[in-house]
Amino acid sequence: MVDSARLSLHVPEPAVRPGGQPDFSNVKIAKAGAVPRPEVDVASEDIRELAYSIIRVLNRDGEAVGPWAGSLSDDELLIGLRNMMKLRAFDARMLMAQRQGKTSFYMQHLGEEAVSCAFRKALVKGDMNFPTYRQAGLLISDDYPMVEMMNQIYSNESDPLRGRQLPIMYSSKEHGFFTISGNLATQYVQAVGWAMASAIKNDSRIAAAWIGDGSTAESDFHSALVFASTYKAPVILNIVNNQWAISTFQGIARGGSGTFAARGLGFGIPALRVDGNDYLAVHAVARWAAERARRNLGPTLIEYVTYRVGAHSTSDDPSAYRPKTESEAWPLGDPVLRLMKHLIVKGAWSEERHVQAEAEIADEVIEAQRQAEAHGTLHAGGRPSVRDIFEGVYAEMPPHIRRQRQKAGY
Amino acid sequence: MARMTMIEAVRSAMDVSMARDDDVVVFGEDVGYFGGVFRSTQGLQAKYGRTRCFDTPISESGIVGTAIGMAAYGLKPCVEIQFADYMYPAYDQLTQEAARIRYRSNGDFTCPIVVRMPTGGGIFGGQTHSQSPEALFTHVCGLKVIVPSNPYDAKGLLIAAIEDPDPVMFLEPKRLYNGPFDGHHERPVTPWSKHDLGEVPDGHYTIPIGKAEVRRTGSAVTVVAYGTMVHVALAAAEDAGIDAEVIDLRSLLPLDLDTIVKSVTKTGRCVVVHEATLTSGFGAEVAALVQEHCFYHLEAPVVRVAGWDTPYPHAQEWDYFPGPGRVGRALAEVMEA
Numbered sequence: 001m002v003d004s005a006r007l008s009l010h011v012p013e014p015a016v017r018p019g020g021q022p023d024f025s026n027v028k029i030a031k032a033g034a035v036p037r038p039e040v041d042v043a044s045e046d047i048r049e050l051a052y053s054i055i056r057v058l059n060r061d062g063e064a065v066g067p068w069a070g071s072l073s074d075d076e077l078l079i080g081l082r083n084m085m086k087l088r089a090f091d092a093r094m095l096m097a098q099r100q101g102k103t104s105f106y107m108q109h110l111g112e113e114a115v116s117c118a119f120r121k122a123l124v125k126g127d128m129n130f131p132t133y134r135q136a137g138l139l140i141s142d143d144y145p146m147v148e149m150m151n152q153i154y155s156n157e158s159d160p161l162r163g164r165q166l167p168i169m170y171s172s173k174e175h176g177f178f179t180i181s182g183n184l185a186t187q188y189v190q191a192v193g194w195a196m197a198s199a200i201k202n203d204s205r206i207a208a209a210w211i212g213d214g215s216t217a218e219s220d221f222h223s224a225l226v227f228a229s230t231y232k233a234p235v236i237l238n239i240v241n242n243q244w245a246i247s248t249f250q251g252i253a254r255g256g257s258g259t260f261a262a263r264g265l266g267f268g269i270p271a272l273r274v275d276g277n278d279y280l281a282v283h284a285v286a287r288w289a290a291e292r293a294r295r296n297l298g299p300t301l302i303e304y305v306t307y308r309v310g311a312h313s314t315s316d317d318p319s320a321y322r323p324k325t326e327s328e329a330w331p332l333g334d335p336v337l338r339l340m341k342h343l344i345v346k347g348a349w350s351e352e353r354h355v356q357a358e359a360e361i362a363d364e365v366i367e368a369q370r371q372a373e374a375h376g377t378l379h380a381g382g383r384p385s386v387r388d389i390f391e392g393v394y395a396e397m398p399p400h401i402r403r404q405r406q407k408a409g410y
Numbered sequence: 411m412a413r414m415t416m417i418e419a420v421r422s423a424m425d426v427s428m429a430r431d432d433d434v435v436v437f438g439e440d441v442g443y444f445g446g447v448f449r450s451t452q453g454l455q456a457k458y459g460r461t462r463c464f465d466t467p468i469s470e471s472g473i474v475g476t477a478i479g480m481a482a483y484g485l486k487p488c489v490e491i492q493f494a495d496y497m498y499p500a501y502d503q504l505t506q507e508a509a510r511i512r513y514r515s516n517g518d519f520t521c522p523i524v525v526r527m528p529t530g531g532g533i534f535g536g537q538t539h540s541q542s543p544e545a546l547f548t549h550v551c552g553l554k555v556i557v558p559s560n561p562y563d564a565k566g567l568l569i570a571a572i573e574d575p576d577p578v579m580f581l582e583p584k585r586l587y588n589g590p591f592d593g594h595h596e597r598p599v600t601p602w603s604k605h606d607l608g609e610v611p612d613g614h615y616t617i618p619i620g621k622a623e624v625r626r627t628g629s630a631v632t633v634v635a636y637g638t639m640v641h642v643a644l645a646a647a648e649d650a651g652i653d654a655e656v657i658d659l660r661s662l663l664p665l666d667l668d669t670i671v672k673s674v675t676k677t678g679r680c681v682v683v684h685e686a687t688l689t690s691g692f693g694a695e696v697a698a699l700v701q702e703h704c705f706y707h708l709e710a711p712v713v714r715v716a717g718w719d720t721p722y723p724h725a726q727e728w729d730y731f732p733g734p735g736r737v738g739r740a741l742a743e744v745m746e747a
């Protein structure tokens with residue numbers, strides 16, 4: 001006889017729910033500068049601890065410390081700060097535009113600006129991102145015109161995607177930004193394929209895959225890791241762990257132990273965890289991974305530990321599932337304020353210049369919005385033609401679609 | 411010109427395409443070193459190297475997903491799903507991604523991939539090796555769907571598919587890999603070497619996607635079929651001694667409606683035959699189109715002959731697979747009406 005107890009199912013729950021005291025005591029945070037920086041040709045098994053720790057550069061006093069510091073000049077940091085501020089201002093305007101009924105939907109980046117903005121600066125022209133929906137910083141940091149982004153959000157007559165895509169699902173081959181799918185995780189394995197193609201053609205360009213913590217549960221995430229490790233594809237596999245997948249805390253996709261980064265280790269993929277609110281750390285780690293890829297050393301998996309301060313989207317109400325003050329308790333701070341402080345400490349920036357920059361950026365965003373709205377918003381002004389419904393399904397319009405277009409009167 | 415089986419014709423299509431265009435890559439499970447479980451990629455790795463023809467992990471979403479990424483890069487991947495029955499893990503990549511990338515990016519990105527897969531029954535493959543999922547793809551705007559019925563078409567269509575700027579599903583009826591087939595299980599497959607359509611040019615040629623072919627002219631009734639069922643329909647017309655016109659669709663999406671309408675307008679009668687299950691099968695689409703476009707010419711209701719609405723059985727596959735008997739009864743039925 002086997003002595004068996006009655007089984008019970010374990011369903012993970014976050015430490016705190018609405019009404020409770022926010023508690024991040026479970027988030028183990030390494031001191032800034034404490035995590036070593038290995039050579040890029042290191043084997044994944046020799047840096048296992050990097051998948052469990054958190055690489056940080058900026059300390060509490062705003063200084064850049066440790067072996068991952070120094071990948072950017074002051075000028076580059078000032079550009080980074082400006083890009084993050086732009087993204088934040090852009091988000092604020094577009095969130096308001098959605099509230100005003102000018103578009104149907106919006107998703108903001110509040111608290112996560114450093115991840116995509118710093119990452120983009122580790123890539124070069126020709127590299128390709130396969131983003132999910134919270135990486136508009138990739139476009140902003142590459143100077144993609146804000147007006148075009150707004151035209152897309154408004155689905156107006158100048159929308160580069162002719163009104164076919166949900167707001168924020170941008171596409172720009174020129175700016176290394178693959179067309180966004182609403183179906184989570186599909187892009188992850190596509191990025192690996194793009195990277196494999198680059199290797200097949202003995203090219204020098206690399207790819208970057210993007211996914212959220214919740215979406216790592218999708219099978220495409222695992223397919224991507226298999227293919228990336230099998231073929232040593234020149235790809236950077238990014239996981240943005242912002243603690244929440246709509247109302248579901250990260251422990252549901254991850255379980256109670258391990259980290260998302262650690263998932264790479266079973267595939268022999270070097271895996272690093274980084275402070276996603278530390279512009280310098282994100283950039284340094286991304287540059288390390290990009291160098292690995294470019295030297296044909298294969299994929300790197302990076303988990304960005306961050307916090308989604310805003311709602312998941314304009315259709316979400318976070319107060320229904322987490323304490324209202326949780327974001328304030330987030331121990332890794334605000335990426336914009338942290339970089340600002342660092343630059344002030346270095347003497348490269350000041351409170352006054354920051355206030356002035358904020359005003360300039362606000363003007364820039366308002367001006368872009370004015371230009372975009374001259375082309376219409378979702379419910380007012382110029383719209384893409386109904387004819388656009390039928391175009392572009394195939395390279396050449398087949399007869400059955402032509403018949404339908406004629407029937408529709410176009 | 412050489413005599414080829416359909417497998418050889420398919421292989422030749424990939425060979426010709428890979429030789430002409432360095433951007434064509436071929437991969438899938440067991441496709442590389444071994445040359446595929448049906449041997450359709452045999453020799454390609456030896457000829458073109460391991461980075462242009464290679465084995466993949468057993469991950470269909472991975473195969474199609476990476477193909478999409480490669481296509482976005484600028485390659486032309488032609489991938490194999492080992493059996494059509496195993497394409498479901500890749501369904502998301504096909505329907506939500508491959509099919510829509512051009513549209514959703516307004517042409518910024520495109521997806522010129524080919525997904526090949528052996529389909530259909532008649533080889534004692536049971537329910538896990540006999541499926542005909544074409545209707546699942548024809549419902550997806552943005553895909554093209556091809557089902558060849560002979561070596562000559564298979565090669566010309568596959569080359570056209572590889573050169574096509576959009577994603578193409580290429581369904582290969584495995585019952586036809588070695589020869590045409592009249593639907594009588596007691597009679598063996600006739601080798602393609604004895605058939606005109608087994609005469610295949612060695613070099614490059616294409617057959618336009620979206621054009622049907624009339625395989626037998628007649629004036630009494632139109633039989634619309636594709637893949638294996640073309641041969642069954644031809645045998646049925648022969649057996650029943652009916653003056654039937656047999657149309658081989660070759661391409662289901664886009665569909666050559668003109669050829670169907672022209673024929674049914676002439677004959678006034680229509681039977682649609684396919685091996686896939688009846689309900690919501692592609693025959694329903696053909697029947698509806700015939701009704702819309704030929705109503706005033708019809709002398710009898712359109713009749714469909716198809717697989718039963720059950721999974722594909724192992725032991726009774728010859729009662730499942732529409733044969734000339736079932737098609738013959740349908741022909742008699744529409745002739746009486």
Ligand SMILES: Cc1ncc(C[n+]2csc(CCOP(=O)(O)OP(=O)(O)O)c2C)c(N)n1
Nearest residue numbers: 134182183184212213214215242244245246
């Ligand atoms: C395949 C699929 N399933 C479900 C959804 C609905 N959905 C949209 S976002 C989301 C949560 C994603 O969370 P995460 O990956 O952590 O990213 P985050 O929003 O936190 O950045 C869900 C379930 C979807 N878009 N696609």
